[in-house]
């Protein structure tokens with residue numbers, strides 16, 4: 001902890017004590033809620049010391065995990081209690097207790113629970129506002145208070161507050177909870193994405209399922225996927241020996257190429273090839289969370305930070321005389337992760353040129369750039385077969401391969417879907433769905449027609465885009 005932070009905490013503590021004292025002096029009222037705390041601690045409220053810490057709202061599940069593990073360690077089986085009444089905004093727990101005593105504003109009541117995600121389709125119950133009596137490792141009695149974020153009431157972070165007779169005791173407990181949070185970190189090894197919750201207006205870290213793609217699902221020219229895996233998966237699996245040999249682990253990989261060629265597809269494939277890695281995905285607007293994402297990546301190593309379509313930020317026109325602020329923040333964040341960290345930054349872009357200058361000006365961030373090209377004839381044939389897997393593909397593929405020169409992989413995928421749809425519309429009862437020359441040729445000319453120019457450029461047809 002920095003000395004500035006110590007001072008800030010001290011100041012906060014002093015404020016709390018002064019406030020608590022002022023509010024309790026001369027108050028003869030009793031409060032079941034306050035008694036529950038003071039009876040346990042054995043001192044009046046004015047002598048209670050509080051040590052707290054707060055975290056980003058999305059750490060709530062970790063906070064709960066840490067507190068639960070702490071309670072399990074101390075071997076007590078106490079019950080949470082809550083407080084009701086008042087407005088329960090951004091007040092400190094001690095002030096709430098003081099108000100309870102002085103104005104009867106808060107009373108002993110049920111605990112507030114909420115749910116927090118701990119996986120793509122798993123959630124856990126967390127205490128949104130509650131207190132619990134327990135002991136410090138040395139046996140001293142303490143009370144732990146937990147609060148979730150409550151952005152509507154100006155409480156952006158979640159926090160823990162440890163109430164005790166002595167500052168050191170409370171600090172020990174708080175630090176132990178924090179340690180246990182990292183031991184039981186729910187984010188480790190997960191696929192995570194940053195975003196914003198529209199209804200709550202706060203930042204979110206959501207869990208995504210980890211995609212599982214086979215090698216043959218990714219159609220790229222020979223050697224391309226190998227080179228990508230060497231730079232990501234291989235470095236990860238030989239990390240210790242590389243470090244021992246004086247090599248660094250951190251790496252930056254840029255996948256560039258026209259839209260629809262499979263950059264995102266390849267990223268998804270890699271996620272499946274790195275099952276033990278934490279993945280943090282930032283797309284579009286979420287790119288502004290890059291600093292937080294880099295922090296998480298460092299904490300949750302081995303990890304993969306995916307920065308999708310970085311050209312979007314390279315194009316950001318809010319330039320300063322120094323250049324593009326968000327792009328610089330991104331490069332700084334990449335730089336801020338130590339060389340020994342097992343962290344991969346995986347960037348994708350449709351416009352490598354836009355990034356080139358920025359990256360060239362500050363070398364060392366991206367150490368491998370790989371082009372994901374449009375498929376050649378062999379690639380198009382493989383793609384036709386890949387996306388024709390679910391149908392009876394009787395068409396002669398040679399002519400289609402020839403006539404589709406310059407299209408992207410996603411174009412071929414869409415071509416098969418349209419051909420299958422034609423077949424189904426024509427003969428709804430035929431199973432399996434058959435795609436013959438007629439359907440495939442019709443679908444191809446449909447997609448090639450002039451009035452489909454927009455679709456064509458969206459899907460990345462060579463003649464259009």
Ligand SMILES: Nc1ncnc2c1ncn2[C@@H]1O[C@H](COP(=O)(O)OP(=O)(O)O)[C@@H](O)[C@H]1O
Nearest residue numbers: 217218219220259260261262263264265409410
């Ligand atoms: N190289 C490829 N091999 C197999 N399928 C691909 C390939 N490229 C694209 N696709 C298919 O097209 C879809 C869109 O491609 P995507 O990876 O999003 O393109 P990009 O990110 O390069 O713009 C993918 O989800 C995948 O189904």
Ligand SMILES: [Mg+2]
Nearest residue numbers: 263264308348
């Ligand atoms: Mg993409």
